[in-house]
Amino acid sequence: MADIAFLALAVITIGSAIAALEMRSLIYGSIALMGSLGGIAGFFLLLDAPFVALFQLAVYVGSIAVLILFTVMLVKRELIFKKIEDKRRKFAGIGLMLILMASLGAIFIDSGIKTITTDEPPVDFRDIGIDFVTYYWPALILMGLILAGTVTGALVLARRVDEEDEQRTN
Amino acid sequence: MFAFGIAAMAPALVISRMISPRKRSNPVKFLPMECGQVPSGEGRTHFMMQYYPYILMFVVFDVMAIFLYAWGSALLELPKSATLPMMGFLAIMFGAMAPALYLSGKRRIW
Amino acid sequence: MSSDSNKPVEEKPETKPVVKKPEEKSVELPKFEKDISDKIVEKFGDKVEVAFVKKDRVGINVSRENVHDVAEFIRDGLNYDHVESVSGVDYPQDNEIAVVYHIGSYSDPTLARQLLVLSTRAQREENPIPGNDATRLPTLRDIFYSVEFHEREIFEMFGVYFEGHPDNRRLLLPEDWADIPPLRKDFAIKGR
Amino acid sequence: MSVIAPKFKLSGFIQSLLDNIFWILLLFVLIGLPAVFIILIVMPMPVLDGELLTPFLALSYLANPTRILPVIHAFMTTDIFRVMAFPGFGFAALLAASVIFAERKMMAKLQLRVGPFYCGKFEGILQLMGDGLKLISKEIIIPAKADKPIFWAAPVLFVATAAAFVALIPVAPGWVVADIDLGLLAVFAVIGFFPIITILSAWSANSKYPFIGGIRALFQMVSFEIPLILSLLGVVMVTGTLNLSEITASQSNFPWIIFLPIGAIVFFITMLAELERIPFDLPEAESEIVAGWLTELSGMLYGLVQLGSYLKLYAFAALFVVLFLGGWNGPMIIPAIPEQILTEGIEMGPITLTVDGLQSLFGNTITQEMLNGTFWFVLKTAGVIFFIILPRGVFPRVRVDILLNLGWTKLIGLCFINIFIALGLLYAGVLGPGGLQ
Amino acid sequence: MGTATGIIRALNSGIKHLAIKRFTLRYPEEKLKFVGDGYQFDPSTGVGIAGLKGRHMLFHDKCTGCQLCSIACEGVAEAIAMVKVPEEHKHNKKAIMPQIDYGKCVFCGLCVDACPFYALYMTNDYELSTFSKEGLIYTPAQLQVKPYVAQDSEIIITDRGASHG
Amino acid sequence: MSNELIDFTLVSVALLGIGIYGLAVKRNFIRMLFAIEIIINAANLNLVAFGRFLPHSGGQTLALFSIAIAAAEVAIGLSLIIVAYRMYQNIDIEDFRSLKG
Amino acid sequence: MTTELPADIQSSSSEIQTDKPSSNWLPPGLALQKVDERIMTLNVGPQHPGSGHMRLIVQIDGDYIVACDPDPGYVHRGEEKMAEYRNYITNIPHLERPVIHDSCNMLYPYVLGVEELLGIEVPERAKYVRVIAAELNRCIYIMYWLAIYGIFLGHSTMFMWPTGDRELLIDLMEKMTGARVTHSHFIPGGVRNDLPANFEEVCLRQVNYFEKRIKEYAAVFYDNPILISRTQNTGVLSRQDAIRLGVTGSVLRASGIDFDVRKKEPYDVYDELDIQSIVMTEGDAYARSKIPWLDMMDSCNIIRQALQKMPKSGSVRVKLKPNPKGKGLDTVYKRVESGRGSLGCYIVSDGKPEPYRLKLSVPSFRNLIALPYLLKGEKLGNMPSVYWSLNYWPVEADR
Structure with a gap:
């Protein structure tokens, strides 16, 4: 049983990881990324790490994917398809990937x-x-610092720069 | 159960699709809802609600909340001194939450 | 489309149906209302014509050139502060469209009962092109802000274009209305 | 009369009958038969009278009700029964349906009117069935340029996610579909799927009102997930487990609402918000954004979303019962099943009816504890559902910024007070090892 | 704490209303009771007699065919047309009587006011729906029939609230 | 436990390769974020797998930390995207050259 | 919107309304900003559960309304034009149509104006009957308005209770006039028919119960903290703005201006009755929504007074000539306080049986001006409450 589950999970994970990168629509790409992350959670379950698996589901799928989806929806659709990818670069990338996988696997x-x-x-x-x-516990405190810095930094970054104010005074 | 939900609900849709009328006479009928007007502009626009910071905050504090569960479920087996790092963690997170809430509550910047 | 190129609107005041000479109307006029009409007459002389003075109502006819000034005086000098109603009345036999402002006051308690009826007239054309013909009046929107939608209504119902009104658009009629303005007398209801 | 109904034609009538028969047969062959065979193959067949009960034999036994009882018993021990019927989908759907009916009648009573009245003989009790039939026979209109796969899949996924949520709820001792060690964490993981489905469904409709409604739903669900998670931390701290069955079992003497009332209140409020119910039904605020993210859903798609949301309502109410009100715990008021009947049969005058399978059925599966637990569980759930329904009658809708402000400042603050109360209770020795319990 | 008490008060009020009588009038089974026999007009005093303005009733022995009701309706709804009737009355030489199209009638009762001979009344009957437009046109013969109107229900105010009964 | 460590490691390697490919080829900011997520997940998988096979709770703990860091990274990355989109009305990485200065 | 308009008008209509009054008075809300792609244009209405028969072209930036352009006119029926073709009596049934829930008040200024034109003196009892009918009708209108206000705020109970309790008064009106909604009861020279026997007793009983009922709305609706948090300090119309915009009725009185036509310019017998004109100074949506409710209690009070002071017998109507004519060229402008505010009727007569021109100056149309200014800068969630707190009735604005 575990083998079948493992194979299925591997197919889902790797397949949707490829799909996440290659699908034309970014929304579908995000959904595929969610599938990939869910597959990883399945692996964690297979590895008897249910806490990490559910953490992965709750955090990755439940919040990060939502954030990604939301940001994708914020971005205009026509802009996403604007650039056609460079063919040579693509082949080079595939080659790099294959070499890397083969060597590391070996x-x-x-x-x-x-x-x-x-x-x-x-x-x-x-x-x-x-x-x-x-x-x-030091790592936990550090983690807290990182998260705190993140939330402050992200908010400060994503804030709208008050360009309009200048325009209004003009 | 999840799979069963799908398995049980898909036939309902299929049956509904089969016995419901399907009339494709009027193209206006299939326009999206815009209160009786022909829709103007794109449905899926670049649309930003002012509450985007809350979703950023959610991502971070969700992590924090579930970290707390790892601690809370093991609390009965922990020595009392072990509460201190968690309190420190909580203090840091709260310290971050205050400016974040202040920023997200400000009106004109989102 | 400047206003001075048109005929003065008060050419033959005696034929106007609205106009009533105050001396004909009644012997004793209400004092308070008489004071108001006297103030206006004192300020503007024969530029204005007192149409009637009744209980709580004072009627004034003004030519279209002076309506802006008179309205400004009504607001600043007499403490009237809002317009209750703007009605157009079509007079095809005079070739004119009268626009009647009923001006009231909230801020002055002594004027609460009073309404000042300011009437002015625009030239009327037989084949109206709303907005592009001589049927024009200066807007009172910068004096009485509350006339904004009323004047839009008059524009679409009578074809009186208000010069200086920033938002002179259709308000009530259908978007594809291509007939003459419907409240003019020559727009006849079918079967009547 | 002729204005309303078209001319009756016998041939048309017969044709429609034949059509219906054909479709029913086709559906039965395609779905029904495989389902039956899967059930028969998957479930372990009991050995009866020395011979293994094969499906064929089981079908032939149908004539004798006493012989079918072991089959029922065997079926009740399978997972499929648990998923489909008792603690799972069927039970939840039944409760959800009764919730809809109770809500209508109760709102009607509160608003001094009658409510559904004519469908069904008694107080419109069949109204829901009528509505379901209506929904299933309505045309499904998909807006132009909609993203069809997501648009079709979202309602189904919504129901499926709600069903997955239901699967985690323990109803009676031992009666839970998925009894996993980290049940509470799984609940959070499952809840996390709802905003995704909502926003995807809203996005796929290619329409403005659903999009605004979906974004509102996303913000609302997401913002209230933090207080939801934090408000339950107190319970986990004092019980030291994440397993819902164990949490329920730990409340055999007193429910946690006595010690953690603030957590219960916060959880109740966040529950209302997660369920998108008045006063927190902003995503469906009909006076602002027509019906929110449900605007473009029609026919059975809408029906499925409604079903899913009521399943979700049941699941949340049950979670409240499990965590704060002690779940199945309660005085034993269901009378014990008389041993005499089970062993010796029913005496009806001169005749003594002996049923063989009853003993195994009632002795092993349907026990007194299970019935009693279910009774108390349903009673408490109904009570919680009453308090979920009641605000709909007395509160207006809140505004989105007030809602988010409430969730992020007040509720989280209360959550932390709750956590410190739990810590204090533990460290003061009131609860935990050595304390009460 | 004003918020909390307000919320509790609202909930309390809601629960209290679960015990109040329902106000609904169950219409086809119960029908409202109206004042008198319908709207009538007394031309001698010039004042109407209160009553529901429902379907008209025409007294053939009083109608003179003067068309006043038709003229009165002309400016309102144009619902009344004068039609020939077969019967002969001494006071109705032209033998015309009003025929009322209830698809147009607005039930203002001005025709009743206009009738100087007490010939046109309005009755309590308000259930006029039919399946066709033609069914809404009532001929003088139909208008002659006095409708039977069952009225039993009134608003009753008790300690437990108002209800129809 | 019928699976062996090497199976998980190989899956992780495959994911890593896909992630590297995505990083190298895709010029779209969001796609690159996807690729980074995939790489992080490959690492997490390795962490948990090694933690399981060399029994130690540290593997899972580190994976938790890693996921948390990933969450933080995504939050920052997406707010960067928002900023960039607002400034350039585009999310293509090659158009962000003026960010360098 | 811009099909038939000349170019200079079209250009002004295609952009957001950027102008302000010439004085330094600024509309409340956001200062305007450039239209960029953040802004989404929403058509709220005409087929919208929250707009009535009106289209609001709302431009939203996220959750904030940047501009709002009301587009009434989906139910225009040309009452003013119709009135020019009908005589003074046959105008009555159709002139009450714009607000059928307030039909007595809708007809009141017309009837008063025609009485002044024709020089008719109304009997004393008829005046009291008119006052009772008008106050009952005001309550009926406000109950309907309140029901819709409730449903706009998502409070379904507040939809059901007023619609149910309104039935008490509709029953009274039906006993009195013979119709449930469109009464056609007032007529130049009095009212159509006398009160039925026993009416005073029934009226007193039901009005007392009605008052008891509406006081119960406080706990569920007006004192509800959620409602208060939602409507307070939203859509604030200051005293100065209210005067400038020329609003009327409850909107005006919520902004602190004591102006009630019943009190300031009493018609019929209102000068003999004790009227409280309720004034609040906040000027926000909450105050605007609370004033009609307090008005209803005042109306109940007025009805009780009128029932007490009314002559027990006497004529209620003077006989009119068949086709009454005015006395030659004349104009008259009469106003009454309707359920929504001061309702004026301007009649120009030229001595014919038909009015030469009839203009209804309706409060809804006057209050509509305030809508774009109140909504600018508000949140989208405040749109229904602010919109409906303006006491707006779409059909009336279109006439």
Whole structure:
């Protein structure tokens, strides 16, 4: 069963990752990206990490995808299709991708990772919570700082520059 | 359950599509709703509500809220001193929330 | 389309149906209302003509050249501050369209009962092209702001173009109305 | 009369009858038969009288009701039954339908009128069925230039997401479709899908009013998700688990609403906002933006969205019951199923009717606990639903900026007070290990 | 805390209304009771007699065919037309009587005011709907029939609110 | 657990490759953001997979941190897009050259 | 909008209204900004649940209304033109049509004007009957208005209660005039028919109950904190603006100007009755919506007074000649306080049985001017409440 699920998830994830980049419509691309992220969440479930999986679903699909969708909808449609992509660059990119995948794959397959299997019980999600406030607490504080900086920075960035005010005074 | 929802609801649409009348006589009938007028302009325009900052804030504070769950579910097994980092985290987030709410509440900048 | 190229509108005042000589009308006039009409006459002399003085109503006829000044005086000197109603009356036999402003006051409590009926006349054309013919009057919108929609209504119903009105558009009639302005007397209802 | 109805033609009538029969047969062959066979194949067949019950045998047993009971019992233990009927879709849809009816009658009573009255013999009880039939037979109009795949899929996805939400709710001890360890987190993940579906549906209609309504819905749902998540943190802190069944079981002595009333109030308010119900029905504010994101939906698409939203209503009310009111816990008032009947059969005068399968059915599956739990659960849910419906009668709609301001400042502040109350209760030793309970 | 008390007051008021009687008039089963027999006009005093302005009723033995009702209606709705009737009356030499088209009638009752002979009344009958336009045209013979109007329901005000009963 | 670490690693490598390709080829700002998301997800997958097979809670914890950072990055990136769109009425990366100065 | 118009007018119509009055008086709300693609044009109406038979061309920038251009005229029926073809009596049934819920008040100025033109003296009892009918009708109108205000704010109960309680008064009107909505009751020289027997008692009972009922609206509607938060400080019309715009009725009185035609220029017997003219100074949508409600209580009071002071018997109508004519060339302008404000009727007579020109100066049309100024800079969510708080009745504005 797990193998079938794994294969299906792999197909969904990789397929929708490609679709997210290659679909003409950005909205459909965003939906495909959501599919890809959901597939990753499925992998996390397979890896007995339900907390991370649901976190991924709640945060990535539930909020980041919404933000992306919303921003895509803000942008005018005709602008999205304006540029036709450079053919040569595309082929170069595909080549780069293939080389990268082949080499990295070969390295991984050759390495000792291949032999690693485990029979250990999965990590309980409460351990993550315990980790957060004990061992990783500086990271947590740092995380808080990053998030705080992000929200302030994003708001300051996305704010409308008051061009109109100048026009009005003129 | 999700799949069952799809599986159960798709036939309803199919049946509805089959037994409902389909008359394509009038092209005006298929125009989008614009209160009896012929629509002007694009339906999916570049349209920005003034509340865009809330959605940016949501992305960040959603992460925070679910972090809190990782802590809250393990709270019974934690020593009391372990609350302090979380309080620090909360304080930082609240410190960020105050200017963010101030910025998003300002009217003319969005 | 300047105003002085047209005929003066008060050529034959005795034929106007609205006009009533005050001395004919009644022997004793209400005092308060008489004062108001006297003030206007004092200011403008024979440029204005007092049409009637009744209880709570004072009627004044003004030519189209002076209507702006008279209205300004009515607002500033007499404390009238808003226009209740603007009506057009079509007089085909005089070849004129009268526009009647009923001006009232909110800010002055002594004038609460009073209405000042300011009447002016525009030239009427047999084949009206609303907005592009000689049927023109100066707008009172910069004096009494409340005439804005009323004047738009007069424009579409009588074809009187108000010079200086910034928003002289159709208001009530259908967008594809191509007939003569409907409240003129020569627009006949079918079957009547 | 002739003005209203066209001329009656026998041939036309027969033709329409034949048409209907053909479509029904086709549907049965395409959907019904595979469904039956899937059910029969998937569910483990009981061994009866020494022989395995094959589907064929099961069909032949239909004549004898006593022999069909084991089949029913076997069916009730399958997952498909759970998904389709009892804690899952059927139960929820039934409750949702009764909610619609109760809402109509209650609003009518509050507004001094009668409400649905003529359809069905009693107080218009069949009105909902009539409405459903009407909706299913209405023409589906898709606006020009609409994004058809999303437009068609969004209502279905809406119902499916609501159904997934329903699946997480434990109704009675052991009766839950998906009993996962992180149930509450899964609830948040599922709730996160609603704004996406809404905004996609609104966007795909290529119309202005749905777009504005969809954006409003997005802002509203998204803004109230934070207080929603935070208001439930108190419960998780004092129980130390995210499993909804365990949370329910932990309230066997007292519901958490006693200790965490602020959290309950905040959750109730956010619930109203997430459900887009008055006073928070801004996305469908009919006087501003015709019907919000539902403007272009017609016929069964609209019906599906309504079904989904009422399923969602049930699910939220049930979540409130589970988290704050103690779920299935309650005094045992359903009488025990008499052992005598199960074992020895029913005595009706001289005849003694013995039913073999009853014991296994009522002994193992339909137990007294389950009936009692369901009873209390439904009772509490009905109470919560009453309070969800009631604001519709007494409150006007709020404005979007007031709403967002409320969600982001007041409710989040209250949430943190709630969290500190929970912390205080734990550290003062009132709750948690060593405390009450 | 003004907000909270306001919300609680509103909820309380809403719940209180669950116990108040319904006001709805269940129309086809219940019908409103009207004043008197319908609107009539007394030409001697020049004052009408109060009543519902419903469908007309024509007294053939009083109608003189003077067309005053038709003239009165001309400026309002043009609903009344004078038609020939077969019966002969001494006072109605031309043998014409009003025929009323209820598709046009606005039920203002000016025709009743205009009739100097008490010949035209308005009755309490207001259920005139038919399936065709032709059915709305009432000939003098139809107008002669006094309609039966069942009226039973009135507004009753009790401690538990007003209701129709 | 019938799957092995290498399977997850390979999926992660594939996702990484797709992400690199997207970054290299696509000139549309939003598409590039998609590509970055895919790369981050590949990394997360690796983190959780290694955390599972070398049993340690740190893998999942780090993945959580990583997702949080990704959220922050998306928020910043999208507000950048909004700014750029407002200034240039365009979201093509090549038209943003004047941002350099 | 611009099919038949000359070029200079078209150019002014195609852009947003950028002008301001010449004085330093500025309309409330946002200063105007350049039309860019942030701005979306919405047609609110004519087939919209929140606009009545009117189209509001609203330009929104996000959630804020940048400009609003009202486009009435979807129900124009040419009452003024029709009146020129009918005599003074046959005008009565159709002149009440613009606001059928307020038909007595709609007819009142016309009847008063014709009485002055024809020189008719009205019997004392008829005046009281008219006052009772007019006040009942004012309540009926306000109840209908309130019902729609409720549904505009999303308060369905406030739609159902007023429509139900309005039935009490409609029942009274029907007993009195014989019609439920279009009464055609007032006539030059009095009223059409006398009060039915027992009317005073029934009227007193139902009006008392009605007053008790409308007081209950406070808890659910007027004191509701959600409603207050939504309508307070929105669409504020200052005292100065109200005078400048020439608004009338409840809109005017909400801005702090005590102007009620019943009190300032009493007609019939209003000078003998004790009338409170309710004035609020806030000038916002909440005050504008509360004044009609308080007006209704005042109306109940007036009805009680009138029932008490009314002569118990006497004539209610003078006999008219068959085709009454005016006394030659004459004009008359009469105004009354209708449910929406001061309603004037300007009649020009030339001695014929038909009026030469009849102009209805309707309060809805006068209040409509305030709409673009109140809506500019408001949030879209405030549009229905501000719009309907102007006490606007679309059919009346079109006449």
